[in-house]
Amino acid sequence: MEKNYRAELVGVFGSPVEENPTGVMEEAAFEKMGLNYRYLTIRVEKGDLKTAMEAVRAFRMKGVNLTIPHKVEVLKYLDELSPAAEIIGAVNMVVNRDGKLWGENTDGKGFLLSLEQEGVSVKGKQVVILGAGGAARAIGVEAALAGAAKLIIVNRGRERGEELTRLIQERTPAQAEYLPWEGAIRIPSGTDILIQATCIGLYPHVEEKPEIAYDTVTAHMVVSDVVFNDPNTLFLQEAEKRGAKTINGLGMLVNQGARNFTLWTGAEAPVDVMTETLRREFGLDQS
Ligand code: NDP
Numbered sequence: 001m002e003k004n005y006r007a008e009l010v011g012v013f014g015s016p017v018e019e020n021p022t023g024v025m026e027e028a029a030f031e032k033m034g035l036n037y038r039y040l041t042i043r044v045e046k047g048d049l050k051t052a053m054e055a056v057r058a059f060r061m062k063g064v065n066l067t068i069p070h071k072v073e074v075l076k077y078l079d080e081l082s083p084a085a086e087i088i089g090a091v092n093m094v095v096n097r098d099g100k101l102w103g104e105n106t107d108g109k110g111f112l113l114s115l116e117q118e119g120v121s122v123k124g125k126q127v128v129i130l131g132a133g134g135a136a137r138a139i140g141v142e143a144a145l146a147g148a149a150k151l152i153i154v155n156r157g158r159e160r161g162e163e164l165t166r167l168i169q170e171r172t173p174a175q176a177e178y179l180p181w182e183g184a185i186r187i188p189s190g191t192d193i194l195i196q197a198t199c200i201g202l203y204p205h206v207e208e209k210p211e212i213a214y215d216t217v218t219a220h221m222v223v224s225d226v227v228f229n230d231p232n233t234l235f236l237q238e239a240e241k242r243g244a245k246t247i248n249g250l251g252m253l254v255n256q257g258a259r260n261f262t263l264w265t266g267a268e269a270p271v272d273v274m275t276e277t278l279r280r281e282f283g284l285d286q287s
Contacts, residue, residue, distance in 0.1 A: 006036075007037060007038045008035075008036060008037045008038070008062050008265075009037070009038055009040065009059055009060075009061040010026070010038070010039050010040075010063050010064060010065075010264050011023070011038075011039055011041060011042050011061070011064050011065070012040075012041055012042065012065040012067055013042055013044040013052050013064055013065070013066055013067070013070055014043070014065075014066065014067035014068055014069070014070060015043050015044060015045050015046070015068070016043070017041050017042065017043050017044075017067065018041075018043075020041055021229075021253075021278060021281050022039070022041075022065060022253075023039040023041045024277055024278070024281050025253075025277050025278050026039040026257060026260070026261060026274075027039050028273050028276075028277040029257075029258075029261050029277075030265075032270045032273045033265070033267055033270060035267065037062070037264070037265065044070065046069050046073070049070050049074060049077070050076075050077060053074065053101070056096055057096065057101070061096055062096055062264045062265070063093060063095040063260075063263070064093070064094050065093050065094075066092055066093070066094065071090040071091060071134055072090050074091055075090075078094065078102065078103040079100040079102065080100065080101075080102045080103070081102070081103045081104075082102070082103065084105060084109070084142060084145060085103050085105040087145075087167070087171045087172070088105050088108070088137050088138050088141045088142075089137070089167075090137065091105055092104075092105050092107050092138075092256070093105075093106055093256075093259075093260045093263065095264060105138050106255075106256040106259040106263075107134070107135055107138035107252070107256055108138035108139045108140075109255070109256070109259060110252045110254075110255035110256030110257075110259060111139045111142070111226070111252040111255075111256075112142055113251070113252075114224075114247060114250075114251030114252045114254075114255055115222070115247060117255075118247050118251075120222050122143045122146050123146065123148070124147065124148075124149050125148050125149060125150075125193050126148075126149060126150045126152070126188070126190050126191050126193075127148045127150070127151050127152070127192065127193045127194075127195065128151075128152045128154060128187055128191045128193070128194045129153055129154065129195045129197050130181075130194075130195065130196050130197060130198055130212070131154075131155060131196070131197035131198035132153055132157070132160040132161045132164040133197070133198070135226050136155075136195075136197035136198075137164055139195060139197055139226070140164055140168055140176075141167065141171070143174075144168045144172035144173070144174035144176070147173075149174065149175065150174060150176070150177070151165075151168050151174055151176045151177075152176075152177050152178075152179055152188060153165045153168075153176065153177070153179065154179045154180075154181050155178070155180075155181055156181045158178075161178045161179075161181075164176075164178075165177060165178040181211075183211065184213045185211075185212050185213065186212075187217055189216075191221060192220075192221065193221065193222045193223075193224070194217065194221055194222070194239070194244075195223075195225075195226070196210055196223075196225040196226065196227070196233070197226045198210060199227075200227075200235070201225065201230065201233040201234060202227050202230075203227075203229040203230045206230045206233070206234070207234070208234070209233065209235045209238060210235055214238045214239075215242075217238070217242045217244055218242060218243070218244065219243030219244060221239070221245075222247065223235075223236065223245070223247070224248070224249075225246075225247075225248055225249055226249040226252060227248075227249050228248070228249035228250050228252065228253045230282075231250050231282075231284065232248070233248070236248060253278065254271060254274050254275050254278060255271075258274060261274075
């Protein structure tokens, strides 16, 4: 057999990226599947993104992930977008298809899959999202496209909250409403799914939880948190006390990584290995 010492390259561009755990998960998956791929965690500053995207083509990289601060800026350097990424207006992964760069956003799809894996569908549901940043945008748009009846966006900053609400109203079939986040807001009655999509509770700020009226969280709600590096957030603990079904952010992280893996390699992702690797990385038990 002919020798091939050349590895296929993928990776992540961002700043900071030092604590981004995706590479560990993807590398474990490549090894498990016997694929000669490398995932590089690369620090790219804001002004260097154009050059970095040119390098994707020059190095014939299979693709890259984008993280802070590049998810919106990168759109300028892409040839094509998935329909959902076009609506969301942000991309967290790129596939290099013979020199043509195609952008996708796998955050929202990964999140919806983590609900499905727990037997939860957004179809016809009233969904409340805390936050209107990148994660909330991806989840809000994908939930609306997947058939949620109504999205209620709760955000501290009015401008971002209203912008996401308008986006859902104008570009998806779902209804949307903005609820200003003033004091301990009450979760509107009729809510089926409540999603915490802000940075509150992100490690090391594990003692923080969003300010809401927790007595308005009820046992018939599904409550989810996107924070993954402490999967047992105070927010989820409070919801659990009220009898709600809770879903943490690890599934979202693994599922978006699994989608990226498949889009880059064409192979099915070894989800179990990816989950175990992350749990080990975050110092969680294997239960
Ligand atoms: P952004 O910076 O884009 O958005 C941050 C959001 O959090 C904004 O809505 C902001 O509100 C809100 N926020 C921040 N601090 C506070 C506060 N003290 N009180 C109220 N609201 C606050 O971040 P992302 O959307 O990219 O990330 C949000 C979270 O999602 C992070 O925890 C991140 O780790 C997680 N995430 C998880 C993923 C997973 O796979 N599980 C994937 C991607 C992200 P405002 O507009 O008012 O500033």
